Amino acid sequence: MEGNPRPAASAEQVVAAMDRLISLSLVGQHDIAQRLGLNVTDLTCFGHILEAGEKHLTAGDLAERANLTTGAVTGVLNRLEQAGYARRQADPADRRRVRIVPDEGSAARVIAVYGPFYRRLAELSAGYSAEEIGALADWFTRAADAMRTTLEEIRRGETS
Secondary structure (H helix, E strand, C coil): CCCCCCCCHHHHHHHHHHHHHHHHHHHHHHHHHHHHHCCCHHHHHHHHHHHCCCEEEHHHHHHHHCCCCHHHHHHHHHHHHHCCCCEEEEEECCCEEEEEEEEECCCHHHHHHHHHHHHHHHHHCCCCHHHHHHHHHHHHHHHHHHHHHHHHHHHHCHHH
C-alpha cells in the first residue's frame, strides 16, 4: 500500500507531538486502570505478563521489563492475584522458580477496554506504507531505548 502524502515536520515538532501523546496516554492509563480495578503500575505489569504469552515471566523478568525492584513486583503480584488477573505458578522445569500466569478470562477483560483504541490504531496504520510503518516502529523502539537510558540516569542521580 502506498502511504498518503505527509506534511513536513521538524524533529522539535515530532518531540512535541510525542509529548502530547505521552501526556494523554498517562491520563488514559489511569482511567483504564481504574476501570479495571487496578493502579497504573499493576496494569502496566499485567500488560508485560500478557505480552510474554506462553513464555511466562518470572518475577525478576517482570521487574526488569517494568523497571521496578523485585520487592515492588511482589506487591504488584499480590494485588494482581487478589484482583483475579494473574497467579504464581511453579516452573515445571525448575520447581524452585515461579512463573506468572494470567488468570483465565483476565486478558479478555483488558482487551474489552483497549479494543476500541487498538481498532482505531489499526485503521490509522492502514493509511501508511510498509516503509512508513517500519520507520515508525524503528523510531518508537529507539525512543523507548532513549527513555530507558534517561530513566537509569535519573535513578542514579546523574542528570543535572
